[in-house]
Amino acid sequence: MSDTTEHTAGAALTVDGVTLTAGARHLVRDVTLRARPGEVIGLVGPNGSGKSSLLRAVYRVLRPDTGRIRIDDADAWHLPVRGLARILAAVVQEPATAFDLTVREVVAMGRTPHKGLFDGDTAEDARLITSALASVDATALADHPFDRLSGGERQRVLIARALAQQPSLLVLDEPTNHLDIRHQLDVLGALQRLPATVLVALHDLNLAAYYCDRLYVLRGGEVTASGPPADVLTAELLREVYGVAGEVVVHPRTGAPQVTFLPGER
Template sequence: MTATELVVEGVTLTAGAHRLVRDVSLAARPGEVIGLVGPNGSGKSSLLRAVYRVLRPDAGHVRVDGADVRSLPVRRLARTVAAVVQEPGAGFDLSVREVVAMGRTPHKRLLDGDTAEDARLIERSLAAVDAAGLADRPFDRLSGGERQRVLIARALTQQPSLLVLDEPTNHLDVRHQLEVLDHLRALPATVLVALHDLNLAAYYCDRLYVLREGAVTASGPPSEVLTARLLAEVYGVSAEVAVHPRTGAPQVTFLPAGAAAAVPAAPPPGASGV
């Protein structure tokens, strides 16, 4: 697994008369973890689908190491890009180990069996997401969180140079959220990930792109992007942003509606307060 460069240049996506994404550009240098954040319907999932070639841009390009993803042969694309999506489709009538082994398909010729190296990668990927104990269970009988971990293991087994993940921490408990993101952070690969949890995004991502109504409204390091003013403008909420004393990352605390107005104003200088 090696890292690759991702460049999105002026991508616009439409569905009928509805514009999903409008003139979006972003870049991920090899080995970076880039986060997409923004409210529901802001275009995050649509943009990711363009990156892993499910949607064709109406304008603009997606380039991996300089090559337009639309021009890549299917096998080369599958060896380069792995995706973990929110809705993986119908359940598989397969064991967990067999589902994870599907990640090795791009690296095989037709009718090739699993090698010892394949088996090693499968076991390592299952262990990385704390799913080794699920290996022999039917995939379609797993809980939502267990399925999510298995699908991440399948993507890891694919050994891509670019990992694209749409809300990979959905359905996961706190422990597994942290374990999965720790592992993604340590990979020798480039990662593009959409996240709802801004505190996780602030800690794990090198840079953030904030989407609103299909367009990039802010981008940069989390410490520069995550401000109370931006959260008010993009999410319509009141929040306080501080630096976490141990991690050094921005820490967002959301305030209930009306909480800011309920805080009494500070007394003027010299007032006794009596």
């Protein structure tokens, strides 16, 4: 897998007291989060805890009822659409549109925010597209029709499109869904090496523990714990937040926390 995809330096992300509602129901309640430039920040928590809703507020699909979201010194919701697209890229859980395009053409869409209306692809665009494909092990798929790919292949291509966009802030909602183990590790390793700031929702706590600099644990739309994985992931938290028994030890080779669940225990 290539490490040659180039990106601008990471942006600082500040989520300050954000609340999101749907009718009378709180999706997210008074969430505050900080991501320093270049950090990989993981959102973890059970289904329905508010991870996806919070990400949608960051990439401007759900407008906060209260609170603010800032990227560097700018209010994210006040940035022009094109300006935001030059800074932020998102890989979301919603089913991908069945583009009648080749894989290379889909990845090339990531270059759109950096081009004029009638500009064609440059040699630099082509280089970045090729590099993004290599970063997710999709070079061999470049000329394949996107709508004939498997779910995992599509996911990798959409991540490549986001990489080609060269964001300073990359937001991903469960990017390892549909991926086999090798490609899970490849994709998360590529994200970890980016100079961009990464905000990623993950279900797998062991992947989150290894690849994220800090974690925010959501439960019922609120942050219940935050900090480095070694501080956050404890047997008490597993019981309180997930309702399961587990053990957390330091992996002897990686030094990262390793979570083992204990079926049948509470």
